[in-house]
Amino acid sequence: MTSALPNDEDDNASDFIKFSYESVQKCINKNKKYPEVLFPCEYQHCTRSFSDIEVFMKHVNSHMSEVQLKDDEFICSWRLCQFTSGNMKEFIRHFHFHTFHAKIKTEGRKILLSHYQKPSVTPCSMDSSEVNILPDLSEEFQCQWNSCTELPFEEAQRYYWHVGSHAHEQQSSGSKSCNWNLCTTSVKTTSKLKDHLKFHSQERAVACPTCGNLFSNRVKFIDHCNRQLLPKDKSYECSYCSKTFAIERLLRDHVRSHINTKKCPLCPMTVTTNSNLRIHLRYRHSNVRCFPCNDCSYAAKSSHDLQSHIRSLHGSPQIRCHLPKCDYICEDKVTFNNHLRDYHRNEPKFYICHECDKKFERG
Incomplete structure (x- = not known):
């Protein structure tokens, strides 16, 4: 089943794809029903939307024939x-990930719509210019379930469905x-077990419809929105750094970042979390480099490090600052x-050096 998005003349439809509380409140004030939240296609000038994910996936796949090639680079429109990418397989993964991303952004819209009357949740206020910038997808969607012989998947959604199906293979009544x-x-x-498999597949449940960030569950998405409240709306203050939070649970989670409870077994180093300890062991006590570069003799300790190396030495800048009178260009989203x-936000600096009183955003 398909349906066209409402046109701009319809009061109910303003900012349908780019969610805004103002448009929802406008409908509420006029006692109008907000349109059903569907899966919108955002390819070039396409304005179709879908209520069935399979039909949506098939529709997006039809746009593959429109992909343009420039200087041996596939261009995502x-x-x-x-x-852009010169690697066809990576580009196909990227292209189809937009389908999955659109699906979980729709989940984000549904969550916000269900909370619009609750003061505990506010919409994301981040810049929406990066809403469709996707994570790195250089690695194949390869199932690593023992004895599974499936070839790598091109579509993230079908990969996640496949991985989840392995949870139903064990029919015994005991532990899985x-x-x-x-x-x-x-x-x-x-x-x-199905939830656990999402850890391996890196499947995310919801994405922010405003900034595009991905989250593993709805609670983390709501926390993402609440973290952006203005300082005057945050009543819970950290006694270590004076940072404020909208709810007490966010404060408790933050306070743990100040307390090192995990000790390295090989040196006196202590860190705050198990993940930080694993990173410390990898970079300080291990010489294993499992991610070789195809263009030079370099080998990295992680996929992220390899991609950073490729962008810095073998790639070209991809992200340009959109703000007026700024010509800044960089290779990745974190740097941007x-x-x-x-340079463009007047965010307060909470951390002060005890030697020179210089202020910093991070401790």
């Missing part, structure tokens, strides 16, 4: 996406074992966000 390569986790129920924070 999804709105507000600046991605994860048979993912090198994983020894056991859980009590099929549903918990740092640029916005340092």
Whole structure:
């Protein structure tokens, strides 16, 4: 089933794709029903939307025939996406990930619509110019369930469906074992195993319809929105750094970042979380480099490091600052966000050096 998005003349439809509380409140004030939240196609000038995910996926796939090639680079024409790639397989993964991303952005819109009357949740206020900038997808969607012979997937959604299907293979009434390569986790129920498999597949449940960030569950998405409240609306203050938060749970989570409870078994170093400890062990006590560069002799310790190396030495700048009178260009989203924070936002600096009184955003 397909349907066209409402046109701009309809009061109910303003900012349908780019969600805004103002448009929802406008409908509420006029006692009008807000349109059903569907999956919108954002390819170039396409204005179709869908209520069935399979039909939506098939429709987006039809746009593949319109992809343009320039200087041996495939160009993604999804709105507000600046991605190009000379690797056809990587480009196809990227192109189809927009389908999944649109789906979970729709989940984000649904969550915000269901909370619009609750003062505990506010919409994201971040810049929407990067809403369709996708994460790095250089690695294949390859199932690593032991004995699985499926070839790598081109479409993220079908990959996630496939990985989740392995949770139903164990019919016994006892504990369910994860048979993912090198994983020894056991859980009590099929549903918990299915949730656990999302950790391996890196499947995300919801995306912010304003900024595009991805989250593993609705609580983290709501926290993302609440973190952006103005300082006057945040009543919970950290006693370590004076940073304020909208709800007490966010404060508790933040306070843990000041307390080092995990000790390295090989040196006196202590860190705040198990993930930080793993990173410390990888970079300080291990010489294993499993991610070789195809263009030179360099090998990285992580996929992220390899992609940073490729962008810096073998790639070309992809992200340009959109703000007036700014010509800044960089290779990745993290660096670009740092640029916005340092040069275009008047964010307060909470951390002061005890030697010289210079202020910093991070401790």
